[in-house]
Amino acid sequence: MALLLKGGPVAEAMSQRLLDQCATLKEAGVTPVFAIVRVGEKANDISYERGATKRCETLGVAFEKFLLPADASEEEVLKVIQAVNEDDSIHGVLLFRPLPRHLNEDKIVNALAVEKDVDGITDLSMASVFMGRGAGYAPCTPSACMRILDHYGIDCTGKKAVVIGRSLVVGKPAAMMLLKKNATVTVCHTKTVDMPAVVREADVVIVAAGRAGIVGADYLRPGQVVIDVGINVNAEGKLCGDVNFAEAEPVVAAITPVPGGVGSVTTSVLVEHVVEAALSKCRK
Numbered sequence: 001m002a003l004l005l006k007g008g009p010v011a012e013a014m015s016q017r018l019l020d021q022c023a024t025l026k027e028a029g030v031t032p033v034f035a036i037v038r039v040g041e042k043a044n045d046i047s048y049e050r051g052a053t054k055r056c057e058t059l060g061v062a063f064e065k066f067l068l069p070a071d072a073s074e075e076e077v078l079k080v081i082q083a084v085n086e087d088d089s090i091h092g093v094l095l096f097r098p099l100p101r102h103l104n105e106d107k108i109v110n111a112l113a114v115e116k117d118v119d120g121i122t123d124l125s126m127a128s129v130f131m132g133r134g135a136g137y138a139p140c141t142p143s144a145c146m147r148i149l150d151h152y153g154i155d156c157t158g159k160k161a162v163v164i165g166r167s168l169v170v171g172k173p174a175a176m177m178l179l180k181k182n183a184t185v186t187v188c189h190t191k192t193v194d195m196p197a198v199v200r201e202a203d204v205v206i207v208a209a210g211r212a213g214i215v216g217a218d219y220l221r222p223g224q225v226v227i228d229v230g231i232n233v234n235a236e237g238k239l240c241g242d243v244n245f246a247e248a249e250p251v252v253a254a255i256t257p258v259p260g261g262v263g264s265v266t267t268s269v270l271v272e273h274v275v276e277a278a279l280s281k282c283r284k
Contacts, residue, residue, distance in 0.1 A: 005257075007265040014147070015268065018268075032060075033092075033274075039068045040070035051267045055267045091274055091278040093118065129177070132180065137277075161204040162188055164206070171187060186202070199215070209242045215228075215243040220252055229241075231259075
């Protein structure tokens with residue numbers, strides 16, 4: 001039976017440190033403020049927003065919502081971005097993506113001030129991940145994967161790691177973060193030849209394929225650590241990951257459950273970035 005790498009204990013450990021930091025800020029007369037910018041009413045966005053605001057309330061971080069209709073013009077969205085950039089009381093901003101197709105997402109994303117980009121979506125933030133220096137924050141989901149590995153004492157030094165998925169949201173930054181942990185990293189994607197054989201060679205596997213249950217027993221071997229980033233709804237209407245948990249759990253050494261794994265840590269990382277942004281501003 002595999003060790004379950006539950007996100008709850010990781011989030012709880014992070015919470016205590018964040019409470020201490022928020023107390024320090026309060027003594028200085030500062031309350032961290034988190035701005036949420038959402039265009040439209042996507043169920044996934046609203047669900048994530050609910051989790052993030054709940055975490056804010058738990059930790060004493062204030063939040064403001066800037067909600068626009070799905071047919072909002074580019075000018076209207078850019079006006080909101082400008083407003084949150086210029087508001088000195090706001091320390092971090094979450095802009096939900098993807099934006100509606102009629103909007104120039106690249107233009108809007110990169111209009112966001114990098115020091116307030118707590119979800120690591122701007123080009124400057126992403127550059128800091130790849131270069132290992134610079135302004136901005138790393139994307140929250142791959143950061144959460146690293147926090148889980150750290151919390152459970154999983155040392156990646158010298159290990160073979162495979163990341164399934166090459167998006168800028170998870171796959172590519174996760175690969176860079178694993179390199180920083182001194183792993184030997186392979187990135188798999190839709191053009192990878194004999195992907196199961198490649199994945200079986202790995203000691204650590206991060207799965208961000210975006211397809212329910214795509215990774216089954218044929219991809220896995222005993223001794224592996226599997227981090228499942230996927231959030232999908234199966235035919236029975238239940239949440240599931242990109243890994244077929246029923247097939248994987250009896251085989252591997254450790255695995256994150258879905259739900260109850262990466263997601264709860266991701267929102268904690270997001271709020272942590274807001275608090276860090278507030279602390280950074282206080283130091284200036």
